[in-house]
Amino acid sequence: MNQVEIQIGKYKQMVPIPYNPMLWFLAGLAFVAALGVILYRKPVHACLSFLLTLLSLAGIYLQLSAEFIAIMQVLVYAGAILVIFMFVIILFQDAHEQLRLFKAQSTSRLLYAAGAVLVLTILSFAGQIKSFSGEPASLPPDFGAVEPIGKALYVDFFFPFEAVILLFLVAIIGALYMGKKEKI
Amino acid sequence: MDLFVMIVTSFLMFAVGLIGVLAKRNTIILFLCVELMLNSANLLFVTFAWQWGNQIGLLWVFFVLIVAAAEAAVGLAIIINLFRARQVVDVDQFNLLRG
Numbered sequence: 064m065n066q067v068e069i070q071i072g073k074y075k076q077m078v079p080i081p082y083n084p085m086l087w088f089l090a091g092l093a094f095v096a097a098l099g100v101i102l103y104r105k106p107v108h109a110c111l112s113f114l115l116t117l118l119s120l121a122g123i124y125l126q127l128s129a130e131f132i133a134i135m136q137v138l139v140y141a142g143a144i145l146v147i148f149m150f151v152i153i154l155f156q157d158a159h160e161q162l163r164l165f166k167a168q169s170t171s172r173l174l175y176a177a178g179a180v181l182v183l184t185i186l187s188f189a190g191q192i193k194s195f196s197g198e199p200a201s202l203p204p205d206f207g208a209v210e211p212i213g214k215a216l217y218v219d220f221f222f223p224f225e226a227v228i229l230l231f232l233v234a235i236i237g238a239l240y241m242g243k244k245e246k247i
Numbered sequence: 248m249d250l251f252v253m254i255v256t257s258f259l260m261f262a263v264g265l266i267g268v269l270a271k272r273n274t275i276i277l278f279l280c281v282e283l284m285l286n287s288a289n290l291l292f293v294t295f296a297w298q299w300g301n302q303i304g305l306l307w308v309f310f311v312l313i314v315a316a317a318e319a320a321v322g323l324a325i326i327i328n329l330f331r332a333r334q335v336v337d338v339d340q341f342n343l344l345r346g
Contacts, residue, residue: 101267234317
């Protein structure tokens with residue numbers, strides 16, 4: 064729990080505050096950067112905005128004491144996935160300009176649909192809002208460290224882990240096959 | 248309070264991703280919005296793992312990360328093939344399967 068120093072007269076006292084302001088700031092940053100992904104016109108700017116979302120999410124994970132996941136987030140998402148996105152954006156550099164040549168077929172209708180989905184979700188969400196309060200449980204001392212996660216991954220979750228590895232292998236082979244010019 | 252803010256953030260990020268997938272026309276931005284939705288689910292996993300002091304939630308985040316990486320590799324390969332076939336990135340122009 065965070066503490067803040069309060070001075071009344073000549074008495075100073077450390078008072079616990081029931082929330083983490085850093086977490087709120089990072090959450091707002093993540094949301095604003097997520098808005099940037101859909102509001103920027105140029106794909107490179109959208110991609111950089113997505114990078115900001117990922118980094119603020121990694122900060123949130125650090126604040127929630129999930130260090131291993133934060134590092135994985137930066138390495139895998141910001142380091143690997145986003146680089147592939149950047150490569151593809153560079154590859155299509157001229158084609159992005161052509162988007163203005165064609166008139167959108169159904170964008171306004173889809174926006175209405177998205178707005179309807181949003182309102183429905185907010186309505187169903189608002190009914191549940193009271194059950195979302197409550198203090199966090201006391202965390203185990205090694206929460207979010209590499210060791211307990213690795214132990215759970217290789218002992219309790221061995222089969223899902225192997226299945227995911229197989230999925231990844233198939234994905235790599237499929238991507239290579241689709242990237243070839245002449246098909247076998 | 249922190250829990251509530253995290254849930255609302257995750258929900259808003261998912262909504263932004265959904266609106267992007269439904270309304271944007273650039274294929275790559277569309278794909279970025281899918282990643283955004285995956286990330287909002289990840290945030291919820293970590294938040295509840297922290298709330299209940301349970302490590303298993305972090306494990307699922309790990310799995311989601313791997314699946315997102317696989318999806319990015321295959322999806323971008325598909326996008327490149329579509330681009331080779333049509334020379335555009337506008338999803339409205341991809342009407343090869345139109346009946």
